[in-house]
Amino acid sequence: MGSTSSTLSKIPNADELIQETGFTSAHLARLFERFEALDKDKKGYLSPQDFEAIKELALNPICDRIIGAFFSSGQEMLDFSSFVRILAHFRPIDNNRTKEPNSPDPINSRINKLKFAFQLYDQDKDGKISRNELLQVLRAMLEKQVTEEQLESIADRTIQEADLDRDDAISFEEFRKSLEKVNIDHKMSIRFLR
Amino acid sequence: MVLLPRLSLLLTILSVFGTLCRANSSGSSSSTATESETATTNTSTTLTTLPIVTWKWHHIETPYLVALWVLVCWLCKLVVQLNTRLKSFFPESGLLIICGFILGGIVWGADKAQTFKLTPRNFFYFLLPQIILDTGYFMPNKLFFSNLGAILVHAVIGTVWNAGAVGVSLWGCWLGGAMGDLNIGLLQFLLFGSLLAAVDPVAVIAVFEEVHVNEVLFIWVFGESLLNDGVTVVLYNVFDAFVSLGGEKINAGEIIKGIVSFFVVSFGGSAIGVIFAIIISLLTKYTGKVQIIEAGFIFVLGYLSYLTAEMLSLSAILSVTFCGVCCQKYVNANMDEKSVTAVRYAMKVFANGSETMIFVFLGVTAIDSVIWVWNTGFICLTILFAIIYRFIGVFTLTWFLNQYRLVPIEVIDQLVMSYGGLRGAVAYGLAASLDETRIPEKNLIISTTLIVVYFTVVIQGLTMKPIVKWLKVKRVEPTDLKLIEKVNNRACEHVLAAMEDIAGRIGDNWWTRGWKRFEDTYITWFLMKPEARKNRDYLFSIFHKLNMEDAVNYVTEGEKRGSLGFLRSGEGTNVDFEKKHGMEFSGVMPDITSELDFGIDNVPVTSIRNPVPSVSLDIHEQDMKSMSEDFNAHHLLQQNLYRSRKNHRHKYSRSDFTINQSEDEVQEIFQRTMRNRLESFKSAKMGVTPVKKITKHPKPNHKVRFSEADSAYSGDGAAARGSPPVRNPAFMPEMDTPPPPWLTELPWSPTNLRRLAPLRLSNRSTDSFVMADLCVLSQHSYTRL
Numbered sequence: 021m022g023s024t025s026s027t028l029s030k031i032p033n034a035d036e037l038i039q040e041t042g043f044t045s046a047h048l049a050r051l052f053e054r055f056e057a058l059d060k061d062k063k064g065y066l067s068p069q070d071f072e073a074i075k076e077l078a079l080n081p082i083c084d085r086i087i088g089a090f091f092s093s094g095q096e097m098l099d100f101s102s103f104v105r106i107l108a109h110f111r112p113i114d115n116n117r118t119k120e121p122n123s124p125d126p127i128n129s130r131i132n133k134l135k136f137a138f139q140l141y142d143q144d145k146d147g148k149i150s151r152n153e154l155l156q157v158l159r160a161m162l163e164k165q166v167t168e169e170q171l172e173s174i175a176d177r178t179i180q181e182a183d184l185d186r187d188d189a190i191s192f193e194e195f196r197k198s199l200e201k202v203n204i205d206h207k208m209s210i211r212f213l214r
Numbered sequence: 215m216v217l218l219p220r221l222s223l224l225l226t227i228l229s230v231f232g233t234l235c236r237a238n239s240s241g242s243s244s245s246t247a248t249e250s251e252t253a254t255t256n257t258s259t260t261l262t263t264l265p266i267v268t269w270k271w272h273h274i275e276t277p278y279l280v281a282l283w284v285l286v287c288w289l290c291k292l293v294v295q296l297n298t299r300l301k302s303f304f305p306e307s308g309l310l311i312i313c314g315f316i317l318g319g320i321v322w323g324a325d326k327a328q329t330f331k332l333t334p335r336n337f338f339y340f341l342l343p344q345i346i347l348d349t350g351y352f353m354p355n356k357l358f359f360s361n362l363g364a365i366l367v368h369a370v371i372g373t374v375w376n377a378g379a380v381g382v383s384l385w386g387c388w389l390g391g392a393m394g395d396l397n398i399g400l401l402q403f404l405l406f407g408s409l410l411a412a413v414d415p416v417a418v419i420a421v422f423e424e425v426h427v428n429e430v431l432f433i434w435v436f437g438e439s440l441l442n443d444g445v446t447v448v449l450y451n452v453f454d455a456f457v458s459l460g461g462e463k464i465n466a467g468e469i470i471k472g473i474v475s476f477f478v479v480s481f482g483g484s485a486i487g488v489i490f491a492i493i494i495s496l497l498t499k500y501t502g503k504v505q506i507i508e509a510g511f512i513f514v515l516g517y518l519s520y521l522t523a524e525m526l527s528l529s530a531i532l533s534v535t536f537c538g539v540c541c542q543k544y545v546n547a548n549m550d551e552k553s554v555t556a557v558r559y560a561m562k563v564f565a566n567g568s569e570t571m572i573f574v575f576l577g578v579t580a581i582d583s584v585i586w587v588w589n590t591g592f593i594c595l596t597i598l599f600a601i602i603y604r605f606i607g608v609f610t611l612t613w614f615l616n617q618y619r620l621v622p623i624e625v626i627d628q629l630v631m632s633y634g635g636l637r638g639a640v641a642y643g644l645a646a647s648l649d650e651t652r653i654p655e656k657n658l659i660i661s662t663t664l665i666v667v668y669f670t671v672v673i674q675g676l677t678m679k680p681i682v683k684w685l686k687v688k689r690v691e692p693t694d695l696k697l698i699e700k701v702n703n704r705a706c707e708h709v710l711a712a713m714e715d716i717a718g719r720i721g722d723n724w725w726t727r728g729w730k731r732f733e734d735t736y737i738t739w740f741l742m743k744p745e746a747r748k749n750r751d752y753l754f755s756i757f758h759k760l761n762m763e764d765a766v767n768y769v770t771e772g773e774k775r776g777s778l779g780f781l782r783s784g785e786g787t788n789v790d791f792e793k794k795h796g797m798e799f800s801g802v803m804p805d806i807t808s809e810l811d812f813g814i815d816n817v818p819v820t821s822i823r824n825p826v827p828s829v830s831l832d833i834h835e836q837d838m839k840s841m842s843e844d845f846n847a848h849h850l851l852q853q854n855l856y857r858s859r860k861n862h863r864h865k866y867s868r869s870d871f872t873i874n875q876s877e878d879e880v881q882e883i884f885q886r887t888m889r890n891r892l893e894s895f896k897s898a899k900m901g902v903t904p905v906k907k908i909t910k911h912p913k914p915n916h917k918v919r920f921s922e923a924d925s926a927y928s929g930d931g932a933a934a935r936g937s938p939p940v941r942n943p944a945f946m947p948e949m950d951t952p953p954p955p956w957l958t959e960l961p962w963s964p965t966n967l968r969r970l971a972p973l974r975l976s977n978r979s980t981d982s983f984v985m986a987d988l989c990v991l992s993q994h995s996y997t998r999l
Contacts, residue, residue, distance in 0.1 A: 051717065054717060054718040057718070058716075071716065072891065074715055076711075076715040077712055077715050077716070078884055078888070079883055079884055079887075080708055080711060080712045080715075080883065080887075081856045081883045081886070081887075082705065082708050082709070082712070083712060083887055084887065084891075086708075086709060086712045086713075086716075107713065107716070107717055110710070110713050137702065137705070137706065137709070140705065140709065141705075157701070157705065158701065160886070161701070161704060161708070161855055162851075162854045162856070164882055166850060166854050170850055174697065174850055174851060177697055178698050181696045181697055181698055182696070182698045190698075198696060198698050198699070199698070199699060202699055202702070202703070207702075207703060207706040207710075208706050208709070210710060210713055
């Protein structure tokens with residue numbers, strides 16, 4: 021599309037972003053258009069309200085957490101590069117990318133995807149999913165007729181299964197280990213962000 | 215077994231039926247004669263005494279037989295449904311065809327001739343329109359239109375390819391002598407190819423419904439089966455005309471006319487459908503006073519659109535499809551809820567009933583020795599070519615389309631799509647309406663068509679589910695996922711769905727945005743009732759319903775307690791959200807007696823618990839073995855995790871029709887989200903820390919503004935009012951920015967109910983309409999960022 025180059029010129033550090041995230045320029049341009057569409061007041065950045073205005077998002081049980089993941093470090097202004105960086109987590113893994121020994125893992129590597137998922141559970145960022153945090157997630161995702169005792173028993177069992185060092189919390193290592201068999205690429209990738 | 219009494223009932227009806235047929239066959243020939251006589255002379259027999267009861271068979275023969283056949287077909291469906299074991303792997307349509315065989319056998323045995331056939335006229339005019347109207351009316355529009363390009367490519371190019379390739383290959387084989395001696399030519403082969411090429415919507419729905427494939431795949435096959443009618447009609451008519459013209463008269467002019475007629479037929483048919491959709495929408499705008507019959511207009515006008523297109527020799531199926539597709543939104547908005555429900559259910563009844571009858575009659579028609587001409591080569595080659603060319607066509611076109619798609623369609627989906635190219639009754643109808651003077655091998659064509667139909671419906675339908683399952687499960691899942699895996703799986707699904715929404719899917723491209731704007735400004739003004747226009751927002755309508763229910767509960771609570779004094783207590787207006795989920799969300803006033811559960815011991819809203827645990831888990835909880843505990847947790851998770859959008863079944867289904875199934879879940883989720891947001895919004899207003907904090911932002915200067923709004927309100931906020939709150943880093947309020955636009959732009963909120971509300975409200979009152987009031991008031995007190 022002819023508009024790609026004109027859109028790209030509007031994006032600051034477009035090349036850097038492309039390099040860092042692995043998106044193609046067409047994708048980046050499309051994401052920028054989406055960013056501008058979401059930014060209804062044309063502020064140049066996104067705020068949580070812009071996310072809340074997305075109707076389908078309100079129907080998601082963990083929408084607040086997801087919005088929170090975008091605004092992770094306490095700020096309330098999301099600029100385009102952060103927006104893209106977060107979405108880059110969901111690119112499918114490039115299997116044929118050459119690994120240079122000293123470069124950091126690409127954003128959409130398996131480990132970074134897992135870190136993103138971990139971050140959704142671990143709200144206070146202490147590196148562990150405590151029982152309480154797990155309870156909160158479960159409460160959000162389970163239907164109303166599950167009672168508190170049932171919730172707690174589920175949370176207890178979950179921690180029991182995953183917790184290896186018996187500290188009643190799930191650290192990132194334990195989380196990663198328990199999800200070894202899961203095909204994270206499949207579970208946490210959106211095809212169209214390839 | 216329950217089956218036996220039903221079977222015996224069916225058999226008795228059939229035997230009665232059989233005797234009727236015998237009486238009928240002898241009577242039918244004479245009845246026409248006597249009718250003409252009785253037309254001239256009133257009585258053909260002289261009466262000697264006053265008859266108390268007379269046998270009036272010939273008066274009611276036709277309606278009686280029609281009604282009896284309808285009854286018998288539906289009884290067959292009942293019998294089929296009762297036999298669940300068989301039904302789980304055999305497609306229902308196949309079983310119905312087999313029932314048709316049995317019935318056909320009975321009629322044949324009684325009459326030695328097939329008096330009841332699926333005549334093309336009955337099929338095309340009385341059985342097909344309601345099915346197509348049903349598919350159009352329930353079509354998932356967004357999905358359909360976003361995939362329209364791909365659907366059209368498959369429908370047009372794919373069908374033409376199928377028709378041409380099958381026709382030409384068969385002709386080649388005939389020339390090669392594989393079929394023996396036939397009085398047939400290239401044009402007739404092409405005609406045969408064109409009637410066999412089209413994927414049939416009835417068969418596709420019947421089979422795909424039982425196999426849950428993903429949305430895109432479903433809409434491709436489904437949409438293709440509907441839209442290829444345009445091509446089929448054109449090809450059929452063109453080749454039919456060519457056959458009568460004879461091979462010599464076909465020159466470039468005729469061919470060009472053929473191509474032009476394609477465009478005219480397709481677009482003309484669609485245009486007629488759209489015109490009728492506009493008529494229906496306009497009509498329902500003014501039928502507020504005749505709510506009882508406004509539901510009927512849809513059916514009548516839908517049927518008229520079918521007949522009108524048929525009259526103008528345009529594509530009738532396209533007409534009805536677009537009529538349903540275009541009118542559904544406006545009609546649902548304009549009509550009363552009861553009418554909407556009435557239309558939905560009635561459509562399903564008609565469509566399902568017709569489909570059943572079609573399949574049964576497809577079976578009955580087969581038991582007729584007149585039409586069967588067996589030519590092994592012809593039949594086998596036809597089946598072979600039909601399948602091969604379908605696969606080739608689908609794979610080629612999809613490969614081509616994948617170049618332009620961001621989400622390529624996988625090979626597995628393509629396989630399912632090719633395998634799902636079922637032929638059905640439409641092909642048979644077209645074959646039966648051939649003119650045998652022009653096409654001497656008509657019976658051969660009919661036989662072959664029937665065999666192809668049976669093959670696709672029965673065998674492909676039978677194997678579809680196992681193949682789908684087999685192809686998808688490449689990695690064998692371990693039987694026990696660990697709990698954390700399950701939780702994480704579901705969480706990831708939700709995350710993905712959210713990310714897709716955030717990233718806007720394939721994108722809010724210019725077309726859809728432009729269309730939406732056009733639609734919002736002009737079309738809804740024209741076609742929708744003014745009140746309906748306000749309530750168009752889906753989320754708002756849920757919000758509205760919740761508000762209404764809250765209001766009603768509020769009032770009944772107050773009445774029950776004698777005065778509204780209870781509101782001054784610390785409890786506040788604890789309207790129990792949980793209880794509402796059992797109620798119908800149909801806007802009907804909830805039963806007062808159900809409110810008796812509300813009482814002093816209302817469960818506070820913030821806890822998400824139902825005081826009555828489910829019975830089955832109680833039993834397990836008493837069991838102290840760890841095994842059951844394990845089962846308990848897994849079972850709980852399995853049953854109770856919210857489904858993500860990826861898990862939701864596609865919305866279109868012929869027989870599985872529930873109004874509120876996933877809507878309840880959706881409403882629960884939505885409510886909880888809203889509550890969280892309002893709570894944190896409210897607590898930000900009041901300067902109270904919210905219970906659940908997701909994000910932490912420093913909020914410097916909004917407190918002062920909020921307190922202005924507070925002044926109209928409760929004294930509880932007094933503490934927060936005058937003094938700016940202490941900025942304790944541990945106590946960062948959630949959201950102080952103005953409420954989202956869809957909260958503030960409520961065209962109305964139940965502010966007039968505020969006279970019931972006392973001036974003093976407790977902090978914990980998260981009553982939704984009170985929240986709405988807050989928002990309405992507060993929007994005036996500060997400007998949005």
